[in-house]
Amino acid sequence: MQTRKKYIFLTFLASWLLLFFFGGDQLRRFTFFSGRKAEARRNWPRWTDRTLLRSFADPEELQRDGDLSLLSPRERRAAWLSVYGSSRCRMETCFDFSRCERHGFKVFTYPQERGQPVSETYGKILSSIERSRYHTPNPEEACLFILSIDTLDRDHLSAQYVRNVDEKIRGFPLWNGGRNHLIFNLYSGTWPGYTGELGFDIGQAILARASFDTHSFRPGFDVSIPLFPKDHPQRGGDRGWLYQDSVPPKKKYLLVFKGKRYLTGIGSGTRNALHHIHNGKDIISLTTCKHGKDWEKHKDTRCDKDNVDYERFDYQELLHNSTFSIVPRGRRLGSFRFLEALQAACIPVLLSDGWELPFSEAIDWGKAAVVGSERLLLQIPSAVRCIHPERVLAFQQQTQFLWDAYFSSVDKIVHTTLEIIKDRLSPHRSRSRLLWNALPGGLLVLPEFSTHLGDFPFYYLQHGYSPSTKFTALIRAVSQAGSLSQPILRLIQAVSGSQYCAQIVVLWSCEKPPPPSGKWPPTPQPHCVLLPQLSHRFFPFEAIQTDAVLSLDEDTSLSTSEVDFAFSVWRSFPERIVGFPTRSHFWDPEQGRWGYTSQWTNELSIVLTAAAFYHRYYHSLFTEYLPAGLRDLVDGLAACEDILMNVLVAAVTKLPPIKVTQRKQHKEGLVQKAECGDGAAGTPPPGQRSPPALHSAPAKAKGTAGSRRFSQRQDCLDQLANWFGYMPLVSSQLRLDPVLYKDQVSVLRKKYPGLDK
Amino acid sequence: IMCASAKYNTRGPALIPRMKTKHRIYYITLFSIVLLGLIATGMFQFWPHSIESSNDWTVEKRSVHDVPVVKLPADSPIPERGDLSCRMHTCFDVYRCGFNPKNKIKVYIYSLKKYVDEYGTLVSNTISREYNELLTAISDSEFYTDDVNRACLFVPSIDVLNQNALRIKETAQALAQLSRWDRGTNHLLFNMLPGGPPDYNTALDVPRDRALLAGGGFSTWTYRQGYDVSIPVYSPLSGEVDLPERGPGPRRYFILSSQMALHPEYRLELEALQAENGESVLILDKCTNLSDGVPAVRKRCYKNQVFDYPQVLQESTFCVVLRGARLGQAVLSDVLQAGCVPVIIADSYILPFSEVLDWKRASVVIPEEKMPEMYSILQSIPQRQIEEMQRQARWFWEAYFRSMKAIALATLQIINDRIYPYAAISYEEWNDPPAVKWSSVSNPLFLPLIPPQSQGFTAVVLTYDRVESLFRVITEVSKVPSLSKLLVVWNNQNKNPPEDSLWPKIRVPLKVVRTAENKLSNRFFPYDEIETEAVLAIDDDIIMLTSDELQFGYEVWREFPDRLVGYPGRLHLWDHEMNKWKYESEWTNEVSMVLTGAAFYHKYFNYLYTYKMPGDIKNWVDAHMNCEDIAMNFLVANVTGKSVIKVTPRKKFKCPECTAIDGLSLDQTHMVERSECINKFASVFGTMPLKVVEHRADPVLYKDDFPEKLKSFPNIGSL
Helix, strand or coil: CHHHHHHHHHHHHHHHHHHHHHCHHHHHHHCCCHHHHHHCCCCCCCCCCHHHCCCCCCHHHHHCCCCCCCCCHHHHHHHHHHHHCHHHCCHHHHCCHHHHCCCCCCEEECCCCCCCCCCHHHHHHHHHHHHCCCECCCCCCCCEEECCCCCCEECCCCCCCCCCHHHHHHHCCCCHHHCCEEEEECEECCCCCCCCCCCCCCCCCEEEECCCECCCCCCCCCEECCCCCCCCCCCCCCCCCCCCCCCCCCCCEEEEEEEECCCCCCCHHHHCCHHHHCCCCCEEEEEECCCCCCHHHHCCCCHHHHHHHHHHCCHHHHHHCEEEEEEECCCCCCCHHHHHHHHCCCEEEEECCCECCCCCCCCCHHHCCEECCHHHHHHHHHHHHCCCHHHHHHHHHHHHHHHHHHHCCHHHHHHHHHHHHHHHHCHHHCCCHHHHHCCCCHHHCCCCCCCCHHHCCCCHHHHCCCCCCCEEEEEEECCCCCCCCHHHHHHHHHHHCCCCEEEEEEEECCCCCCCCHHHCCCCCCCEEEECCCCCCCCCCCCCCCCCEEEEEECCCCCCHHHHHHHHHHHHHCCCCCEECCEEEEEEECCCCEEEEECCCCCCECEECCCEEEEECHHHHHHHHHCCHHHHHHHHHCCCCHHHHHHHHHHHHHCCCCEEECCCCHHHHHHHHHHCCCHHHHCCCCCCCCCCCCCCCCCCCCCCHHHHHHHHHHHHHHHHHHHHHCCCCCCCECEEEEECCCCCCCCHHHCCCHHHHC | CHHHHHHHHHCHHHHHHHCCHHHHHHHHHHHHHHHHHHHHHHHHHHCHHHHHHHHHHHHHCCCHHHCCEEECCCCCCCCCCCCCCCCHHHHCCHHHCCCCCCCCCCEEECCCCEEECCCCCECECCCCHHHHHHHHHHHHCCCECCCCCCCCEEECCCCCCEHHHECHHHHHHHHHCCCCCHHHCCEEEEECECCCCCCCCCCCCCCCCCCEEEECCCECCCCCCCCCEECCCCCCHHHHCCCCCCCCCCCCEEEEECCCCCCHHHHHHHHHHHHHHHHHEEECECCCCCCCCCCHHHEEEECCEEEECCHHHHHEEEEEEECCCCCCCCHHHHHHHCCCEEEEECCCECCCCCCCCCHHHCCEECCHHHHHHHHHHHHCCCHHHHHHHHHHHHHHHHHHHCCHHHHHHHHHHHHHHHHCHHHCCCHHHHHCCHHHHHHCCCCCCCCCCCCCHHHCEEEEEEECCCHHHHHHHHHHHCCCCCEEEEEEEECCCCCCCCCHHHCCCCCCCEEEEECCCCCHHHHHCCCCCCCCCEEEEEECCCCCCCHHHHHHHHHHHHHCCCCCEECCEEEEEEECCCCEEEEECCCCCCECEECCCEEEEEHHHHHHHHHCCCCCHHHHHHHHCCCHHHHHHHHHHHHHCCCCEEECCCCCCCCHHHHHHCCHHHHHHHHHHHHHHHHHHHHHHCCCCCCCECEEEEECCCCCCCCHHHCCCCCCCCC
């Protein structure tokens, strides 16, 4: 018994051992160690002879690409045009660049024909173009042509539909097969297919259209524009709704939708599914069947209940209280909803497959919208929940930036379209994607000024640049004396005493010739005298080579330490105007207009350019960006330039200017001299924005000239606000002083003791 | 029997004395054998790598020549030609990719086969070195899966990099018989040299139906935007030649052309440029009289001068990349590697990875028509920009051109970004070279918003047990018009806060939050109770600030909502003797920090302080019970790149209670500790983010000769 037991036991043991040693591998595969096995994946093999493999092309073949007996480049370009025709136009085949060479980018609008009324919206588009700096009344100069025929609504069931466009176009001598023409369109096609059909042959014209689909979009040639409503403002435009940056977003709802549910026809696929994601808590997706004449014919079982829910919520309220908003396709790909969501800082979740997003050539929508897929609607809630709060905040801010930079008015939409086309003419002088997608936006950044980011005042921090350490003083001399006055001599001495001054430029706008160079005071910096033929002081003079410009009037009185301190402040705020004497604006409810005051107030919104630092880019922006019409307006009103400069900088930065410390005694003198008796026009009634009228400091000289000047400035401000469509000026309640300003500490400790006096 | 033995085993020691010696020896031997066996097995199990990898290695130890052969019948189906209308939403089956938390697509690679036609002739080279590298890279990446059922994207192992190396119809047949082909849905083909003589199509001619094409040399007509991916033509020289990065600065030539095969018309135009501008333009050509053995591809000649290629590219500022028969040129890769700014003259060419790369920052694109103006166009580019473009060009090469791996991963990432757009890589991540990523800041509060005054601010008072002083602070702060809520953070776990009835009665809500631990970081926690953007952090002993001073501080914060706005300012200085940073509280002309004993800031920074503070700073501060304010100053300056704003003349917080302990020695140790904090934080941040400024903010009419009663903030206090 024992022996048998022993043998059985031994055999048993031996077989166990054998199993472990030789079959272990197989055992492991299906027993306890299966978890470990799963990790070892079957990778691409490491071939033994992988280093011996031949290259995909031998170097010779790569370097002498193809044979040389080919078509000449010119012939090939011609061949492309014939092969691809106008349906596949590209700039190099369908656009005549030579038209733009001599006069630059000029846009001509066909004169409006009698008996051819255009819709309100098209009227706005035309007037935007006419207001732009590219407009020319002369077709000979033009590079781009815009039809006077209203092509916005090409739904032939619509009342706005213009018939026989083809015939009319053929009658235009300038048409030229559509070459160099730009055609705007908001609606095309009709029930039930809503195809991109325009009802006429656009030939080689560029199409700027809303609801563009990627398939018919000719990349690099057409422009996709947003769909905007009839009452979209011509200029200015409302600001976005974001007033508060909070993390996490304190909104009641995460995701909202309220709109029509299509039961049949194109677009119904998505719209009919939207109700599935409604959870009644943080995701509100409401649909209604009530639209069209015979909705009841198609109605299904959901309709009645949905319609009741639908009425319970207000769309505007939902937009205000939600973080994300679903922007699905309607019958067409684009919808008004898109701009509405953008303005409301409600991050758009796009469900519109195949939509070429508005201005996609320039705008990086990935930073402001969630581009969803219609097919993955049910994943949207979880995808949206996964987005980190910081990213949500960045999205929200970007929606506001984009809305304000490119979409808030018809002017902005049209000008963006023009700039995109203009950028294609000279790719080497065009805006990089970065410029389009960072503050202050592509429209305000002129590639003609520079293509280098460091030359603009806006990108220092983002790119680790810093503004130049020197400035150029720009002194305007207007006195009628043939010799140099005492104030200007003192001024030159004070400015040249600054270690940061690179050079002094005098703008001699007097009738008499400037004194010979020997008469000028000796300065350590080079100085030059310019004789501007141009009327304004903000011309981008070649002589200015530093980032900072110190703009001065000849009768300004400043000390070296004031200049030094102000410059050190400017280096912290290079995008703003930093200066000494200030003014403020206020809304005058009684007269229903903007008021301007030079009285001492607790606020400021304008820094006089009689003594101010700013970035030299603003000279270019002032001269090149502002259209001739506006500059004429300013020239008509004397002494308005500096207000315009302030308005312009505020429109760009959305920030107030900065006032720095100024010594007491000359403040009065400066105010008196530079603006004799601004306050003389009487005390403006107290406004909402301005505290009650204060002590009228410089109201000594009550000359009639002074009061005329004051009312001119008042008019100027009002007209500028009107022109911009809103009041860009922003008020500030602070002044920047040296850290130890008027502190009771030893004068020896102070870096700017002179300022205390 | 088995049960018995088990019984013996478990009860072993107790049984042993009762057993016979023979049996005992037997059992001991048995036991040790079992033990040995177990150990040996264990070694096999837990030392798996040597065994498994050598195992797999033998499996892999195969040659490309040994792969299975597949015979394609002559009548096997051919896919349709590429469908030009394909877009992701029409031709791509997105359901295969699914929602997954990692937001990564899964890529499957077909195993390698050798395809022959009916007569046994090879259809193409089995696989090229580059395509093997590419597939290896995919296989090693996070995207790879070996499970064909879980895959979202399929990569055939059929090598179509070079159209000239394959037979078009048969390759198409080979594609069509792939197990998951399904009209090419979700299949990705890589091609670098498309087209063939005489017309040189700009996309692969192999019929491929709906397959995505990652192609080099697309034109705007063949590229399906948002569907195809434009990739570079890889230059094998990249792997052979090591060109170290060259610093910025002037180079010997201004414009250089190094291509050997240029159309005579282009060459004429280039030579005209050279004639006009002299030595700064160098037009190279192939060498005609090289001695044997010198590879022609590594030499270029101008007249009798011989230059090394690609080294000569580093001698020029701009390098011309002209189209040849094809649009995509391998020379682009060489030029970028040399840090030479490419001047791309190839109308309608879709630049590599143009969907994500901003080529305007790294290259100059000139229309073919404008070639004669090239010199003046290039001259108009500012020097600083040229230097940046050189750096950018080199960075593009390093990140996206350098190897087949870089090309493969960038391609997959682009497709991944389309499928998971909400997790896509941003413009900055794609385009900014590491140097820029380091030196730049991206302000999280970048929109210039002036928060409405009506929102007001929330005062957060951190307190331990100084109840009397706390109550005085509460009373004082409650006088500030814009205060909207007061939050007391009760940091004392051993003592309960006073009863409700004892607290001062104030006009705004007062909330008390009790903390779990006495930590300094509790003061910067983003409490839900803080409903305003503006937070006023205030110590429980700051009673000297006037209501005007606080209200003015809030107004200043509204104008600078992304900064710390505080009262006493402090400075950091570089101590040249000790070679480290020093904390300075003397009354200097400069400030770089404000004390958070009383400071306004955006609530977002509470969020950052609590969740995004770099390194171990947060715990370090809690452990040392000091420097939380310096940490906050570092954090804000680092993320915004902006300085603090010091308001009003206030230089220090005098508190009546502290005077007693305000001894000199204490002061000195305090200074040493604070200096240490600065050094510690600077090393954690890897840089010194603090910005020094010379200004402070005062009310517009501060100290002006003007009736006090008309000033908004007459009572601004003193030092």
